Amino acid sequence: xxxxxxxxxxxxxxxxxxxxxxxxxxxxxxxxxxxxxxxxxxxxxxxxxxxxxxxxxxxxxxxxxxxxxxxxxxxxxxxxxxxxxxxxxxxxxxxxxxxxxxxxxxxxxxxxxxxxxxxxxxxxxxxxxxxxxxxxxxxxxxxxxxxxxxxxxxxxxxxxxxxxxxxxxxxxxxxxxxxxxxxxxxxxxxxxxxxxxxxxxxxxxxxxxxxxxxxxxxxxxxxxxxxxxxxxxxxxxxxxxxxxxxxx
Amino acid sequence: xxxxxxxxxxxxxxxxxxxxxxxxxxxxxxxxxxxxxxxxxxxxxxxxxxxxxxxxxxxxxxxxxxxxxxxxxxxxxxxxxxxxxxxxxxxxxxxxxxxxxxxxxxxxxxxxxxxxxxxxxxxxxxxxxxxxxxxxxxxxxxxxxxxxxxxxxxxxxxxxxxxxxxxxxxxxxxxxxxxxxxxxxxxxxxxxxxxxxxxxxxxxxxxxxxxxxxxxxxxxxxxxxxxxxxxxxxxxxxxxxxxxxxxxxxxxxxxxxxxxxxxxxxxxxxxxxxxxxxxxxxxxxxxxxxxxxxxxxxxxxxxxxxxxxxxxxxxxxxxxxxxxxxxxxxxxxxxxxxxxxxxxxxxxxxxxxxxxxxxxxxxxxxxxxxxxxxxxxxxxxxxxxxxxxxxxxxxxxxxxxxxxxxxxxxxxxxxxxxxxxxxxxxxxxxxxxxxxxxxxxxxxxxxxxxxxxxxxxxxxxxxxxxxxxxxxxxxxxxx
Numbered sequence: 001x002x003x004x005x006x007x008x009x010x011x012x013x014x015x016x017x018x019x020x021x022x023x024x025x026x027x028x029x030x031x032x033x034x035x036x037x038x039x040x041x042x043x044x045x046x047x048x049x050x051x052x053x054x055x056x057x058x059x060x061x062x063x064x065x066x067x068x069x070x071x072x073x074x075x076x077x078x079x080x081x082x083x084x085x086x087x088x089x090x091x092x093x094x095x096x097x098x099x100x101x102x103x104x105x106x107x108x109x110x111x112x113x114x115x116x117x118x119x120x121x122x123x124x125x126x127x128x129x130x131x132x133x134x135x136x137x138x139x140x141x142x143x144x145x146x147x148x149x150x151x152x153x154x155x156x157x158x159x160x161x162x163x164x165x166x167x168x169x170x171x172x173x174x175x176x177x178x179x180x181x182x183x184x185x186x187x188x189x190x191x192x193x194x195x196x197x198x199x200x201x202x203x204x205x206x207x208x209x210x211x212x213x214x215x216x217x218x219x220x221x222x223x224x225x226x227x228x229x230x231x232x233x234x235x236x237x238x239x240x241x242x243x244x245x246x247x248x
Numbered sequence: 249x250x251x252x253x254x255x256x257x258x259x260x261x262x263x264x265x266x267x268x269x270x271x272x273x274x275x276x277x278x279x280x281x282x283x284x285x286x287x288x289x290x291x292x293x294x295x296x297x298x299x300x301x302x303x304x305x306x307x308x309x310x311x312x313x314x315x316x317x318x319x320x321x322x323x324x325x326x327x328x329x330x331x332x333x334x335x336x337x338x339x340x341x342x343x344x345x346x347x348x349x350x351x352x353x354x355x356x357x358x359x360x361x362x363x364x365x366x367x368x369x370x371x372x373x374x375x376x377x378x379x380x381x382x383x384x385x386x387x388x389x390x391x392x393x394x395x396x397x398x399x400x401x402x403x404x405x406x407x408x409x410x411x412x413x414x415x416x417x418x419x420x421x422x423x424x425x426x427x428x429x430x431x432x433x434x435x436x437x438x439x440x441x442x443x444x445x446x447x448x449x450x451x452x453x454x455x456x457x458x459x460x461x462x463x464x465x466x467x468x469x470x471x472x473x474x475x476x477x478x479x480x481x482x483x484x485x486x487x488x489x490x491x492x493x494x495x496x497x498x499x500x501x502x503x504x505x506x507x508x509x510x511x512x513x514x515x516x517x518x519x520x521x522x523x524x525x526x527x528x529x530x531x532x533x534x535x536x537x538x539x540x541x542x543x544x545x546x547x548x549x550x551x552x553x554x555x556x557x558x559x560x561x562x563x564x565x566x567x568x569x570x571x572x573x574x575x576x577x578x579x580x581x582x583x584x585x586x587x588x589x590x591x592x593x594x595x596x597x598x599x600x601x602x603x604x605x606x607x608x609x610x611x612x613x614x615x616x617x618x619x620x621x622x623x624x625x626x627x628x629x630x631x632x633x634x635x636x637x638x639x640x641x642x643x644x645x646x647x648x649x650x651x652x653x654x655x656x657x658x659x660x661x662x663x664x665x666x667x668x669x670x671x672x673x674x675x676x677x678x679x680x681x682x683x684x685x686x687x688x689x690x691x692x693x694x695x696x697x698x699x700x701x702x703x704x705x706x707x708x709x710x711x712x713x714x715x716x717x718x719x720x721x722x723x724x725x726x727x
Binding site: 081082086095096 | 626
């Protein structure tokens with residue numbers, strides 16, 4: 001796949017909850033190996049936008065093409081497409097009934113029919129990557145929030161996805177835990193993972209993002225490189241937003 | 249006058265009787281004719297199971313004595329009154345003897361023997377009561393049992409004498425109401441009342457039998473002439489040689505000298521009825537286990553229907569829960585047992601009807617907490633599983649259910665205990681479980697308080713054991 005080919009292509013995406021329009025016609029392209037950070041005030045629709053990309057939210061209108069599959073179409077096998085899209089949640093959502101190791105190996109064993117030995121080895125190497133090698137047999141509840149989030153990233157990576165979606169991955173963490181998680185994400189970005197990240201971590205956005213998208217009121221109001229958006233914001237609402245979060 | 253069908257008991261009894269009958273007929277077919285005679289399940293003093301679970305009573309003793317006198321064999325089937333009458337009509341059995349009044353309507357489809365007993369409604373009052381006639385009832389309360397000719401009679405004269413009628417479901421409660429003084433009198437067929445007094449009810453009969461009628465043995469019209477003739481001949485012989493009086497005296501005599509005095513202490517009652525109580529206990533347990541199995545199956549399926557991603561199936565689940573949780577268990581039991589057969593023409597055995605009833609009712613409660621338990625699992629768990637590409641069913645099985653079940657365990661245990669207790673309601677359709685066994689024992693010996701105490705203690709013991717077992721299981725599942 002060429003560098004410039006779109007991994008994700010969203011056309012005129014609309015999402016309504018009853019009469020409430022949350023997304024009002026979004027157009028977005030994410031290229032292979034690109035890191036896109038979505039910022040915006042709360043309630044702007046940025047999380048909803050991210051969640052429609054693997055159909056956790058059913059789109060009301062428009063098209064979403066991921067890896068060449070239009071997932072807005074009802075006859076697309078969404079489970080198959082999701083195997084290639086990793087998702088990391090604000091609240092980690094590790095499976096509470098399983099150990100750390102089982103959390104990571106569940107999907108590969110069930111869906112890729114990997115041999116248990118191979119899946120376990122892969123899980124160990126992923127845990128090593130996120131710095132939690134010793135926690136393979138640990139119970140989820142015994143981990144700190146930061147540790148849980150790193151396991152959640154390892155779990156998503158176990159399916160060897162070519163896109164990773166991050167939905168405010170550090171918002172529920174104690175401040176001293178944030179660094180570890182961001183470090184893992186930076187590593188991933190360096191390895192060339194295609195990533196879409198909803199976050200309030202402007203430092204991360206500046207350092208890692210290829211492109212930053214500002215969403216407000218269900219629309220993309222501005223997009224560009226981190227320098228453009230943070231250095232020279234044009235839209236008054238973006239200026240207002242940046243003022244608020246950077247001058248706390 | 250006859251009301252209740254004890255169908256399951258009858259069913260078992262029929263099987264048993266068939267088995268016996270087959271065995272017999274092959275052994276002694278050459279000499280004696282065997283007739284199959286239907287009767288009611290419980291109608292003391294005419295027919296009832298004694299403490300050895302053998303059918304005795306005026307009808308039973310008379311029938312056996314006549315058979316002996318006339319040299320034929322009888323195979324008695326306690327089918328329940330209505331079933332016995334219908335089986336005779338359809339020719340499945342040879343005759344029916346069940347305290348059956350000889351009426352013009354019945355004579356159109358049955359041939360009756362000569363009357364073997366004359367009955368009539370009498371009034372009884374408490375032993376120390378000063379009431380001696382109907383005129384003294386003005387403004388007072390009178391007890392009757394539903395569906396009896398005593399109730400019909402009381403209702404037909406209540407306006408004339410100005411008394412109020414209260415209705416009870418079984419004889420024991422009716423007598424109790426009089427002995428405790430809540431009601432001043434009760435009306436009942438004279439042999440039934442005399443039997444009650446013989447059994448120790450603190451009542452006395454103060455009126456002559458009214459609305460008297462005669463009981464007869466019946467065969468299908470135009471059939472079994474030889475049997476009918478033999479019955480009449482035998483009856484005449486018994487009356488002549490004094491055996492008839494001996495039999496009636498055995499059940500209606502003022503002093504129960506014919507019987508050894510029963511031990512009416514708790515221990516005595518327990519000993520006399522241990523066979524019946526054990527059978528009732530086993531039936532209750534069996535009913536509970538089978539019902540819990542099907543209720544759990546039904547409940548889990550309907551509960552899961554409530555969480556799958558389909559509005560239509562969710563709606564079906566909600567509707568099922570709404571209907572079966574909304575219906576009183578008693579109404580549901582009667583509807584399934586008597587309503588469905590009259591719609592489909594297909595009879596349902598009481599045990600099956602009972603299990604279906606509990607399956608729906610308890611199952612609806614189970615469905616509600618299965619649904620609740622699954623919904624109580626953090627929504628993010630499902631999202632995380634689905635976003636890995638796991639299909640809905642797999643996500644449910646591997647992630648949601650293991651967590652939901654933990655939440656549901658206490659509710660399941662609670663529901664199992666409720667199911668055990670609710671089996672008692674199925675006594676209404678004649679299932680011979682513990683409560684019905686209690687009712688039947690009381691119909692015979694009228695020791696309501698003591699027998700219900702025994703039954704209550706048995707329930708408590710079982711429930712205590714079940715609770716211990718559940719707590720143990722619960723401890724084991726809490727990892």
